Amino acid sequence: MFFERLSIIIIILLCLVNNVGYVSIASEQLVIIDSDMRLTFTNNRSFMPTIAAEGNNIHVVWIETGYGRESFLWYMNSKDSGQTWSTPFNLIKDTTASASSPKIAIYENNIHVIWMESYDKKVHYIRSSDNGNTWFTEVIITPTVYSLVSNWDIGVYGKNLHVVYIDTHFKLSYIKSIDNGTTWCAPEVLISNHTKAVNSAIAVNGKAIHIVWEDIDRAGYLNSDIYYIRSDDNGVTWTIDINISNSTLIKNYYIDIETENNFIYVIYGHEEGPRQIYMSYSRNNGIEWINNIKLTNSSQYISYPSISAAKDKIFIVWTDRRDGTNQVYYKYSSDYGDSWCNDTRLSIASPFSSWPDIYMDNNRAYIVWSDTRDGNGEIYFKQYSEKINISLDIDPDTLNLKSKGRWITCYIDLPEGYDVNEIDINTILLEDTIPAEWGDVQGTTLMVKFDRAEVEDILDPNEEQYLTVTMNLVYGSTLQSQARIRVI
Numbered sequence: 001m002f003f004e005r006l007s008i009i010i011i012i013l014l015c016l017v018n019n020v021g022y023v024s025i026a027s028e029q030l031v032i033i034d035s036d037m038r039l040t041f042t043n044n045r046s047f048m049p050t051i052a053a054e055g056n057n058i059h060v061v062w063i064e065t066g067y068g069r070e071s072f073l074w075y076m077n078s079k080d081s082g083q084t085w086s087t088p089f090n091l092i093k094d095t096t097a098s099a100s101s102p103k104i105a106i107y108e109n110n111i112h113v114i115w116m117e118s119y120d121k122k123v124h125y126i127r128s129s130d131n132g133n134t135w136f137t138e139v140i141i142t143p144t145v146y147s148l149v150s151n152w153d154i155g156v157y158g159k160n161l162h163v164v165y166i167d168t169h170f171k172l173s174y175i176k177s178i179d180n181g182t183t184w185c186a187p188e189v190l191i192s193n194h195t196k197a198v199n200s201a202i203a204v205n206g207k208a209i210h211i212v213w214e215d216i217d218r219a220g221y222l223n224s225d226i227y228y229i230r231s232d233d234n235g236v237t238w239t240i241d242i243n244i245s246n247s248t249l250i251k252n253y254y255i256d257i258e259t260e261n262n263f264i265y266v267i268y269g270h271e272e273g274p275r276q277i278y279m280s281y282s283r284n285n286g287i288e289w290i291n292n293i294k295l296t297n298s299s300q301y302i303s304y305p306s307i308s309a310a311k312d313k314i315f316i317v318w319t320d321r322r323d324g325t326n327q328v329y330y331k332y333s334s335d336y337g338d339s340w341c342n343d344t345r346l347s348i349a350s351p352f353s354s355w356p357d358i359y360m361d362n363n364r365a366y367i368v369w370s371d372t373r374d375g376n377g378e379i380y381f382k383q384y385s386e387k388i389n390i391s392l393d394i395d396p397d398t399l400n401l402k403s404k405g406r407w408i409t410c411y412i413d414l415p416e417g418y419d420v421n422e423i424d425i426n427t428i429l430l431e432d433t434i435p436a437e438w439g440d441v442q443g444t445t446l447m448v449k450f451d452r453a454e455v456e457d458i459l460d461p462n463e464e465q466y467l468t469v470t471m472n473l474v475y476g477s478t479l480q481s482q483a484r485i486r487v488i
Contacts, residue, residue, distance in 0.1 A: 036349065037381045038374070039076060039085060040064075045377040046074070047370040048149075050357045052106045056081045056474070058359075059132055060368055061091070061102045061113050062379050073099045073115055077132045081474075082366060082383050091126055091135060099124075101149045105156040105204075112161055112181055114141070114154045121147050123165055127181045141175055141184050144168050148198055150254065155204030160234055162204055164211050170196040172213055176235050190229060191241050194218050201266075203259040207234045210286060212244070212257050212266050224251055226268050230286045244280040244289045245270070253303075260309040263336060267295070267307050267316060275301040277318055281337055295331055296343055298322045302329075308360040312336050315365045315384065317346065317356040328356045328369045334386075346382065349373050353380075363388065385478050390414055392469055392481035399487050401461060407437075407449040410469055410483070420446040423479070427472040431458055459487050 040046045042064065049062035058078040065071045076088040091113065092099060098118035105112045109131040117124050123142040128135045145151060145165050152165035159180040167173045167187075172194070175187045191197065195217035203210045209231040216224045226245035231238045244266060253269040262285040270278040270292070277296040282289045296302055300321035307316045314333040319326050320343075328347040333340045347353035347369065356369040365384035370377045391413035399408075410430075414420055423446055428436040430450050439448035459465065466482045473479065 033346070034082075034383045034385075036347075036371075037082070037383075038371075038378055039368070039381050040074075040088060040379040042378070043376065046379045047377045048101055048355050049368040049370060049379050050102050050104045051359045051366055051368045052104045052111070053359045053361045053364075053366055054106050054108065055361070057106075057131060058082055058366055059104060059106060059111055060379065060381070061104050062368075062370075063099055063102065063115075064090075070096060071098045071100065071118070073097070073102055073113070073126075075113075075132065079131075081364065082381060086132075092138065100147070101152070103152065103154050105154045105161070107156045107158060110156070110180060112154060112156055114152060114163060116145060116147055116152065118147070121145055121168075123152050123163065125163075125181060125184075129180070136181075139184075142167075142173070142187060146170060146198070150199045150201070153200060153202045155202045155209065157204045157206055160204075162202055162209050162235060164190075164200045164202045164213075166197050166200055166213070170198065170216075172197040172200060172211070174211070174235065178234075190238060191227075194227070194241075198224075199253065199255045201255050201257045203257045203264070205259045205261070208232055208259070208285065209235055210257060210259055210264055212255055214253065214255055214268070215243075226255060226266060226280065228266070228286060228289075239286075242289070244291055245278070246291050254305050256305055256307045258307045258309045258314070260311065263309070265307055265309060265314060265337065267305050269302055269305065270294070274298060275303070277302055277305050277316065277331075279337065283336070293337075295340060296320075296329075298329075298343065304355055306357045308358045308365065310360040310362055313360065313363070313386070315358055315360055317358045317367055317369075319354045319356060320345075326352050326354045328353045328367075330358075330367070332384075347371060347380075388415065388418070388479045390479050390481040392483040394467060394483040394485050397483070397485055399456070399459070399485060401456060401487065405452050408452050408455045410436075410448050410450070412446040412448065412469070412471075412481075413444060414479075418473075420444060422473045424472050424474050427470075429470050430455065431468055432470065433458070459485070461487050463487055 046064045051060050061075045073091045078085045099115045102115040111128040121144045122140050125141045126138040155162045161177040163175050171189045172191045177184045194215045197213045199214040214224050215227045225243045227241045228244045229241045251271040255268045258265045264282045266280045269275045279293045280291045303319045305318040317330045320329045330346045350371045350373040352372040358367045363386040367382045371380045393411040395409045425439040434454045436448040464486045468482050470480045
């Protein structure tokens, strides 16, 4: 498989604006991104994809339009970390449907999808309880909503589902289900003292529910700030709303939120000159916030940012016009957002790309977007994996070319949190050319053997050198390490 190898240099950006933080550029980060994979093959326009994953299972939904006014909601999945994909199928039975802006949330084998139907301007919901094999009938779960593209979102933990949306009076509203989507509680307005709410987003972690939205006009005519509220008891009670952008006389757009343990990350398009992505974050479950950290550095306006996080890693994607047309860019941090890699273009072969969405799970990030390289909009998929350093020992470490022997043996140990049983032995290569003949797990160590004659052919006599061994985990992450060998 072809890999793009992206090396990152060290730079520190200092922002001297009041109440604006700074972001430094991460050093010594090496990421691997697989080549683009086309998921859809139609004559129609496919766009607005959204993605979620758990374990080896990846789920994607998107909108597809024909030559009429109908817009259908399509779904497909992969059960092997994106290597192969199911046949796409339409989740909507109504032939006059006009779906918009789907959102997806998963918990174990339960998949939950919401979207707005243009004919009734209400949020509809559908679910699968068997990992996407079969689906229940769609239901309507909200009154009429204000039909801006980012005005609703869904989060899930266990059997508890939480949906935030903006009603037609621009009120921040909330609805939940405590029985895995079978029944829904009555909607409630969460905040009544704002002038106008738009662009809401939600993140759920256990009983903690975090909601953010763009609040228009409270800080002045046609200006906006990003506000935040939290529930710590599964949506029974809520904290007071707080301003986490504090950007007087500035417009903010395109909001997204992610939570990882007690860390909460909120990104938004901050319009001070060309619209850029800014981040506000909390490291104590929303009690205290660091505001307005500038993440992007584009000469043009950005749109549709999406964020996902796992452990200490954060990945964001967005649409950017700095190259003359809409393209997808990404940015990555491996230290809880303290430092970041450079803005990096992800969509290379397309004249127009947009609507990116991202989902991180452990050391993998899955990205989908709409791409016009095929003449019409199609859904493309790309996978990120972190290169993991492993412990490698080669036996013999001193090789006598006059001695006899059939094998060169390598002993592989993984860092804490990884299991050698997850290594795909069929992917193990020495110096990118010599495959492992066979392997055996001995406790926490994987022993693999290479053909000695093949190894000797690539060695330099009378020299000490390093040999590189690479391999993949069964869910796609790439591992690499080196060990020293002396030839006599």
